Amino acid sequence: MQIHSLSTERLLLRPMQPADAPALFTFWSDPNVSKHMNIEAMTRTKQAEDMISLINDLCAKDQACRWSIVLKDSGETIGSCGFNSFDFDHGRTEIGYELGYPYWGKGYATEAVRAVIGYGFFQLGLNRVEAKVEPENSGSIRVLRKLGFAEEGLLRQYEKSNGQFVDLLIFSLLRDEWTDPSVR
Numbered sequence: 147m148q149i150h151s152l153s154t155e156r157l158l159l160r161p162m163q164p165a166d167a168p169a170l171f172t173f174w175s176d177p178n179v180s181k182h183m184n185i186e187a188m189t190r191t192k193q194a195e196d197m198i199s200l201i202n203d204l205c206a207k208d209q210a211c212r213w214s215i216v217l218k219d220s221g222e223t224i225g226s227c228g229f230n231s232f233d234f235d236h237g238r239t240e241i242g243y244e245l246g247y248p249y250w251g252k253g254y255a256t257e258a259v260r261a262v263i264g265y266g267f268f269q270l271g272l273n274r275v276e277a278k279v280e281p282e283n284s285g286s287i288r289v290l291r292k293l294g295f296a297e298e299g300l301l302r303q304y305e306k307s308n309g310q311f312v313d314l315l316i317f318s319l320l321r322d323e324w325t326d327p328s329v330r
């Protein structure tokens with residue numbers, strides 16, 4: 147698929163491109179950020195280039211897609227968000243997002259994720275957006291609650307993190323529950 151750029155009050159969400167690698171490497175190499183994404187902190191820009199290339203290949207095959215999040219005022223790339231996987235047979239996807247540490251706590255993630263979810267429901271025709279999050283990731287859980295996600299339960303020992311099985315909370319939002327008429 148080809149995704150489009152999205153515009154919000156303060157942000158431009160641009161389909162991820164190879165030129166974003168140096169900025170995204172800064173975030174993906176920061177343990178504060180990567181530990182919640184369940185990836186090893188990157189050590190070389192080439193790893194970010196490879197990640198972007200993988201995501202764009204998956205997007206071409208309708209399996210995933212991701213936007214870079216850019217501040218309109220300064221043009222800085224501050225993070226990324228998108229859909230980690232699609233199940234079009236069942237109208238379902240999983241959301242993923244991260245911001246560079248200096249940009250946390252300013253409402254940017256909520257603003258970006260709201261736009262992406264609206265795109266998923268109304269442009270891609272999806273019905274259910276899922277999010278899986280570590281119980282201690284309070285900032286991420288707050289973002290989901292602000293957007294109206296419902297907590298469905300605990301996926302016990304769902305994935306391995308640093309060699310240990312860890313539990314994840316699962317949240318979801320349904321198209322029928324979307325109450326923001328400005329984001330469609």
Ligand SMILES: CC(C)(COP(=O)(O)OP(=O)(O)OC[C@H]1O[C@@H](n2cnc3c(N)ncnc32)[C@H](O)[C@@H]1OP(=O)(O)O)[C@@H](O)C(=O)NCCC(=O)NCCS
Pocket residue numbers: 178179180182183242243244245246249250251252253254255256257278279280283284285286288289
């Ligand atoms: C999760 C993340 C994207 C949130 O980004 P953000 O721009 O700070 O999010 P927002 O500012 O839109 O909202 C964060 C909310 O959580 C709150 N919050 C942040 N840290 C918190 C904490 N430790 N405890 C409780 N609330 C917290 C903020 O106060 C804010 O709520 P408010 O608007 O009611 O004040 C960012 O922290 C991040 O990139 N984390 C690492 C990657 C990650 O966890 N990705 C998600 C994986 S599921």
